[in-house]
Amino acid sequence: MPHPPFTGDYAAILKKYWGHDTFRPLQLETIxxxxxxxxxxVLMPTGGGKSVIYQVPALASEGVCVxxxxxxSLMKDQVDRLxxxxxxxxxxxxxxxxxxxxxxxxxxxxxxxKFLYISPERVDSELFRMRFAKMKVSLIAVDEAHCISQWxx
Numbered sequence: 001m002p003h004p005p006f007t008g009d010y011a012a013i014l015k016k017y018w019g020h021d022t023f024r025p026l027q028l029e030t031i032x033x034x035x036x037x038x039x040x041x042v043l044m045p046t047g048g049g050k051s052v053i054y055q056v057p058a059l060a061s062e063g064v065c066v067x068x069x070x071x072x073s074l075m076k077d078q079v080d081r082l083x084x085x086x087x088x089x090x091x092x093x094x095x096x097x098x099x100x101x102x103x104x105x106x107x108x109x110x111x112x113x114k115f116l117y118i119s120p121e122r123v124d125s126e127l128f129r130m131r132f133a134k135m136k137v138s139l140i141a142v143d144e145a146h147c148i149s150q151w152x153x
Contacts (some may be wrong), residue, residue: 008060012034016051017059019087026047031056032039033141051078054141059087063138064108067117071144075117082115089115092122105131 010031014020023031028048033040035057036097044050058065061151069075082089090104101122107113109131122128 010056010060013056013059015086017055018052023052027053035060051143054086054139055087055115058139061073061138063136064113065115065139065141066132066137067115067141067143068120068123068133069117072119074143075119078115078117087115088113089117091117092128093117093119094121101127110136119128139141 010028011021011023014023026044030040030053034054036091040051040053042050054065055068067078071076072091072093072095075093078140079089079091088111090107092101092104096104104113104116105128108116118128
């Protein structure tokens with residue numbers, strides 16, 4: 001799958017949605033790595049601004065950013081924060097019914113959803129895989145990657 005072009009002024013996106021004039025140390029360099037299509041591993045402390053590193057380039061491109069994370073509370077928090085900034089975000093996890101999941105996935109394909117947060121076990125579901133193939137995906141991010149060994153192989 002070819003990597004979509006990332007266009008836009010990253011500083012303007014940061015200002016528009018987060019109200020900040022400058023990036024924190026290493027954020028811009030890492031955003032540029034992501035935007036260049038390179039696999040990028042980010043290790044930062046809690047509250048260090050990791051989410052902005054995938055959110056800014058995703059906002060600078062067309063399509064949906066799929067964020068895989070094992071923590072439902074993190075998903076809900078991120079979705080709420082993005083929505084408070086008028087950015088359309090959704091989450092799929094074990095607490096949602098099939099009809100609701102179906103609606104969210106349709107909105108990712110045909111709507112304006114920019115961020116889809118999904119739990120690792122849902123990635124392997126047939127419903128998700130079929131719909132994912134139809135999505136215009138700008139970026140895939142794995143949040144809380146240190147939990148990967150706990151997710152299974």
